[in-house]
Each structure stands twice: as structure tokens, then as C-alpha cells.
Amino acid sequence: MQVLLASTSPARLMLLRQAGIEPLTMSPAVDEEAVIAETEAREGRILPPDEHVLLLARRKAADVAARVPAERPGFDGIVIGGDSMFELDGIVHGKPYTPEAATARWRDMRGRTGVLHSGHSVFRVAPGAEPVEAHAVAEAAVTFAADVDDAEIAAYVASGEPLHVAGAFTVDSLGGAFIERVEGDPSTVVGMSLSTVRRLVRELGVAWTDLWNLTA
Numbered sequence: 001m002q003v004l005l006a007s008t009s010p011a012r013l014m015l016l017r018q019a020g021i022e023p024l025t026m027s028p029a030v031d032e033e034a035v036i037a038e039t040e041a042r043e044g045r046i047l048p049p050d051e052h053v054l055l056l057a058r059r060k061a062a063d064v065a066a067r068v069p070a071e072r073p074g075f076d077g078i079v080i081g082g083d084s085m086f087e088l089d090g091i092v093h094g095k096p097y098t099p100e101a102a103t104a105r106w107r108d109m110r111g112r113t114g115v116l117h118s119g120h121s122v123f124r125v126a127p128g129a130e131p132v133e134a135h136a137v138a139e140a141a142v143t144f145a146a147d148v149d150d151a152e153i154a155a156y157v158a159s160g161e162p163l164h165v166a167g168a169f170t171v172d173s174l175g176g177a178f179i180e181r182v183e184g185d186p187s188t189v190v191g192m193s194l195s196t197v198r199r200l201v202r203e204l205g206v207a208w209t210d211l212w213n214l215t216a
Helices: 010-018 032-043 049-071 099-109 150-158 174-178 186-190 194-203
Strands: 002-005 075-086 089-091 112-125 132-142 180-183
Touching: 002 010, 010 075, 010 186, 032 049, 049 075, 049 112, 049 132, 099 150, 112 186, 112 194, 132 186, 132 194, 150 174, 174 180, 186 194
Parallel strands: 002 075
Antiparallel strands: 075 089, 075 112, 112 132, 132 180
16 A cells, blocks of 8 residues: 655654655645635635644645646555644744744743644545545644743754744754643644544555555
8 A cells, every 4th residue: 555645844754754654755736825815815714723734734635646646657545645833822833934033933932832733634546536535633732841041042943943844843853852741642743643644544444554664
């Protein structure tokens, strides 16, 4: 059973590898900002975080699932798409991109708890059959240490790690030392809830263990 990750995220790739899966990868051709803007304009409202990440996860996975027959003939397996956002006090934070934004974010987050929302979409794709999808949102609460000082923040930001990750932090690398507690599936904070993906795969009639293709 093949696995195709509809993402170029190193964190999601690492998670699957740690779970015994070496996936194929394809980058989804989705204009995320345009998708959200068009949906919010059509519905006349701002999407809450859970709907936001699920919409983008589904669009990414659907785009790749539709392209698979032409780009990878004979593919028989599952396509996984995801999206994540961090919420603190009702304000949603994506990737900070700049050192200034990351520094401000960390000064605001220390000693507080926010929620990481992660959308998941899984498609079962087989030759000659219409793709079938299952989807879900996972959430995990993250509490940051209150004693993170400005020098530590400056050093962390200078490492470059927080600039291109949702919420400006990681739990599995340099940022992990500044996080005191995670409530929920820890892999959600890394970028994809493995327990959620397993459940979705099973909904599509595929055994999770059938996806293992790496040996210790």
C-alpha cells in the first residue's frame, strides 16, 4: 500500500518516517490565501481556526489526489494532506516569517497556553476508481514556560527555526525546552496527529500497519 504526502513539510515527513512510513511526496498547487479569502467572502464570515485548517487540508489533499493518476500512473494507496494554525486568546497565528514578528510572538506567548489546530484529509486513491476521502481536525493545548527570558528568545529566533513554522515554535527541536506541557496528541504540535491519521485511514478500509514500509 503506497502513501503519498501532499506536503513539502519536513516535520510531517519526519513524523511519517518515525511511524515506519517512507512516503512519496507531492507539493499541492493551492493558493491558500485565495482559498480562504474566496470562502470567507462567499460565506460572509471569518472562518474559525478549526474550519480554516480543515478547508486548507482538504483542498491540498484533493489537489494532489486529482493529479496522481496522471503524474504517478498506477498509484494505489492513500494521499495525506494537512494544515496547522496556532491560536492564542482567540487570535490565530500562522508562520511569523520575520525575526521581529517571531520575537514579539514569543514575548507574548511565554507563561501562557495556546491551542494548535491541525486539519487532516486522507484520500484512498486506486486505479480506475473515484478517490474517497475522510477528514478530521485535531487540537492540542501548548503551555510555554514563564521564565523564558529575552536573551533566550533572541537566541532562538536567531537560529531561524521559529520563522517558518505555525505559531513560531517547535516541540520536537530547539523550541521543545521552552514548552512545559502539551495536552493532546503530541504529534499534532509537530504538524500532524498520527492517531488522527490512523483513524482516518481505517475509515477508508486500510489497516495502518499495511502502510509500514520502513524497517528498523
